[in-house]
Amino acid sequence: MTESKPLIAIDLGTSNSLVGIFENGQSRLIENPYGCKLTPSAIAMDEQGQILIGQAALELRSGGNEVLTSFKRLMGTSKRLKLGQQTFSAVELSSLILKSLKQDVEHELKCEVEEAVITVPAYFNDIQRQATISAAELAGLKVSRLINEPTAAALAYGLGQTEDSCFLIFDLGGGTFDVSIVELFDGIIEVRASAGDNYLGGDDFVQLLMKQYWKKNASVFSYIENTIPLDIEIALKAKAQHCLHVLSKESQTTLNFKWKDKEATLDVSQEEFASWSEPLLLRLRRPLERALRDARILPQQVDQIIMVGGATRIPAVRKMVTKLFGRFPSTSVQPDEAIVRGACVQAGLKSKDLSLKEVVLTDVCPFSLGIAVGLDEQFSPILERNTVIPASKVNTYTAMNKGQREINVRIYQGEHRLCKENIFLGELNIPLPSNDDHLSIEVRFSYNPNGILDVDVEVPITGEKLQKVVINHQSVMSPEQVEQARKQLQKLKIHPRDNLMNKSLLLRAERLFSERTGDIRLQIGERTQQFNHILNLQDERQIREVRQYFEAFLNEIEDLSLFEEY
Template sequence: MDTQQQLIAIDLGTTNSLVGIYQDGESTLIDNAYGQKSTPSAIALDESGQILIGQAALELRHKGLPVLTSFKRLMGTDKKMQLGQQRFNATELSSLILTTLKQDAEHALGHSVNEAIITVPAYFNDIQRQATISAAELAGLKVARLINEPTAAALAYGLGQSEDSCFLVFDLGGGTFDVSIVELFDGVIEVRASAGDNYLGGDDFVSMIMKQFWLAHGVQFGAEEGVETIPIDIETALRAKAQRALHQLSKDSQVSLDFSWQGVDAYMQIEQQQFNQWVEPLLTRLRRPLERAMRDARIRPNDIDQIVLVGGATRIPVIRKMITKLFGRFPSTSIQPDEAIVRGACVQAGLKAKDQSLKEVVLTDVCPFSLGIAITEEHVFDPIIERNTVIPASKVNNYQAIHKGQRSIGVKIYQGEHRLCKENIFLGELDVPLPPNNELLTIDVRFSYNPNGILDVDVHVPSTGENLQKVLINHQSVMSAEQVEQARLELAKLKIHPRDNLVNKALLLRAERLFSEHTGYLRQEIGEKTQQFSQILDGQDERKIRETRPYFEKFLNDIEQQGMFDDY
């Protein structure tokens, strides 16, 4: 394969993002500037006005500075997020993450890349998928294919399977939840059904810890009794502590959440059983898409051969316990949950590039939601493509004008499962003119849904022979080509911290955080080591910096592992 045309694969996640390639018959993940596979989907602005992306951005949370995360949940909306004096939408913020991943890939491969396979939640609607494509364009990437996240995971899992089987992909990331029923037979990986929730993920379990902490201790920080709303500066710092507590609960039966802010200290002991009670409403929300997917696939729990867990949030013990109880067996742990999606996307990149080692693999996917139009004056939803139809799909329905002599028909397009259109997602509309006539004229409406999950709408008017075509875009929230170009020019003006110095910056910010968290001898030692490393950086001797950095990083790792009990 021509390296200049080499496809990269990107898992653009709510919490973390990864990039890889398919090479020499296998998926290979690419390290970022920190030497890690995973890049936090976080963006911040430091005191000098430079944009920090990834781990360095997260290290600013303890200062109460704005750190933008979870913006993937806002894809396809008009909502803006503030960073310094500028405001960005989720598409622009996602493009910065994609740009960073593209640079990591180019650094590792030694040549430029301009095309990518990008994963999206199966339940992302047409508008969100268009926004993802716009984000890629802003980053200088052409999208060769959007692939649903659980489908990518199924591809990674099914590639090594030789026997026919039916498995369930349970994909719980930082901000979204998807579930897919997949059958593997005769070299074909077939997605039978998908369901999900775009606003349910690990972030919600973190938020539940924050809510309980604030209800118990908010008064100490100036809040009124019983108030759940956390001030934004405190919320940013508290979220970091709550995330650590959640990670700890994945290993231990209890954890302590210690939080300090402007001289006020608060402490909370969290028991595993107590946490399980807090998140019961979230578990109920997880069960609904599970039941829908199995109902649509017309299978029972005992028909499932294996349950594949995908996404970092599946490490939460109460979630694994729920799955084990529902299916009467333990889920599979053969694939690293954090890497399954990007590894499957790498396989898709190999398929797209016609890699010879993948010539026997066939993948089929489904449309995870129903697509249709509003009919009657009450705006009742009439599905044209039903959910879990195998894609690509194309279907035409015939519709009649409501009144004789009607001069136009408004075709309003929706996505969803509710009988009433107002309860579904509005995707766009097309006004179809009709000729003067005293009859009830008809139109043919064709929906075509491609493998990227993008909907095309074609309307034919039999009485005139006229055809109207619309590549469906909701202009209120998806960027036009002109807007993409304007945004690209604006983003190019940003002062983004140089990639080569990002690791050093992150280490200094991490040292500052640990200094603020500790007291006594440890604080003194952290201060001394930080000063020594800063002086070496000031010397600008690259060889000396490379030699010293691992020792400073190990020192910080040791401090983090010791925790609060060694302050003396």
């Protein structure tokens, strides 16, 4: 009897991605070639035209090289990003991250994997979910289940809970924000309400810091303050991210940035940054208030607030949540790992792992779905937001004119009264028989646990039925396009996984060499030359041994930089 292939779990994040499996009754996260669980969702191209993924890609930023990050925000759009002489869609870039994670698992488990549970923001629409499935297909993975990120976090948190409780999942990642109200009772984990913002995350706080720095120091670099040049922006972003990380632990710090022969600083305290962040904090409050209102509960009725996502470490965010709920958030779940651990549990449930008790998990449709009606295209919801899924509901609509021969059913997602302010998902043209009456049609919306919408339309007078799995064909790939893109991606020269750690260390050494001066710079140059010599000998045992010392040396230089800077 052949052993079944493991079902893997992936948190495909805006800033970082993680992968794991459910094994021996618990979630097990898989490390990448650097020995880390977090793989930066970053892609770059080196001077040899090889694609670098993860940490090695980020090391190229300090010189202002093109490094593609935050492309998850473009999922479901037709926008393409340039890298070298080529352009890539967000789907193609996401597939490279997924393929890298898949290889990490296969390397660790010594077997092939074909199927995955993948997390998506609760507020991802149908088009963005279809795009995620396409990215998985490009990476050679079949999607067993798409699970909403806050729902996955709720699964990770709620599995070990024995008492009935109501908790709130506050999920602020690198590029998206989701909030869900969850109730736990009698072995049932029920999502009561979800809300969010697909264009709000840690990246926005980094951009805020960059703008403040540039506002003060643009003249030092002989530029006007309005726009940061692209090459400087790429390099400055790395410094701003690091500064924000320090600011989450220290009451104040200094953003010190050097570009070519010019250098400037920005002193910033937690209080000052919180003041700058007020508009972003207000944007965080709105989905919070909407979720509480939709769930019909008051802040004081929430038993626990679970903070998920790396950006929840920002002190201003934690203070805002503490003030709103009158208590400190829970720290029982590791913010970076909660989502993927919940996805691992979902994978274990899907695989019918015997160590897991049967858990009933109910989710909701986080947005309203409906069609356009009337000449001014008013929005007629069929499935209201926060309807428990899977869900199916039918509404009846009547033709506006006698003898009308066709009805155009235009499908939208959103909450605005007018369809032009909502997101267009697709359309169906329904032919009507010749008749002098105002004929009617029945429109049924069915929303499945993967967040994919099916639309069925029936003309009762004839019994004719039309069906559509809603896809915006302009931005979601057809099977033929997926196959074509897969062939194109196979032609890419992707840096070998086994050598990625060596490449990353060399790029890191080059970055530190450019940042430092004097004797330290000479030491970095000498050690880099020695490491290159060992690599050329191609003795794997010797490379592993020397690499350990080379990495420790670079860590020491990095720590020295921190000590001097802060």
